[in-house]
Amino acid sequence: MASTLAQMALFKIFLFTVLSMVFLWIQPSTSAGICRESCGDQWVRFPFRLNSQPDRCGYTRFNLSCKNQSKAMLSLPFAGEFPVEDVDYFYQRIWINDPDHCTPRRLLNGLNLSDTPFEPQYLESYAFLLERCNIGATSRSNVFHVLAVKCSWWWLFR
Numbered sequence: 001m002a003s004t005l006a007q008m009a010l011f012k013i014f015l016f017t018v019l020s021m022v023f024l025w026i027q028p029s030t031s032a033g034i035c036r037e038s039c040g041d042q043w044v045r046f047p048f049r050l051n052s053q054p055d056r057c058g059y060t061r062f063n064l065s066c067k068n069q070s071k072a073m074l075s076l077p078f079a080g081e082f083p084v085e086d087v088d089y090f091y092q093r094i095w096i097n098d099p100d101h102c103t104p105r106r107l108l109n110g111l112n113l114s115d116t117p118f119e120p121q122y123l124e125s126y127a128f129l130l131e132r133c134n135i136g137a138t139s140r141s142n143v144f145h146v147l148a149v150k151c152s153w154w155w156l157f158r
Helices: 002-025 031-035 103-108
Strands: 037-039 042-044 063-067 071-076 080-088 093-096 126-131 145-150
Touching: 042 071, 042 080, 063 080
Parallel strands: none
Antiparallel strands: 037 042, 063 071, 071 080, 080 093, 126 145
């Protein structure tokens, strides 16, 4: 019986050694190196991919474009293009911003995420008081004073 236990122990050690050596010799996938791409100072990797990369680099509906070689952009079918501010690959979150720097207007017009793989996070009911928010303005020199109040917590009075 002791000899059987010793043989089993030796077999486990042998199997562990062989498997360890096999895993060390296996080359890592080269697609990880090929598919990692930057757009400005942002690195884009799986599941996202830049439009210029091969299809295997990311999921089809997670395509990003690179605007002026400096800013990753996410195109949503019914909402337009948004600059990508950050991607948290661990928690699978992407932060986008309104390109016209007037997020309340974008939300008031309705942010339609249908036909996308994305779901809004932290999107709650808000009332917006816009002061000197020129809808046609695209310049950053204009100052937008925005008061956002959670509708479920506060009332907004005139």
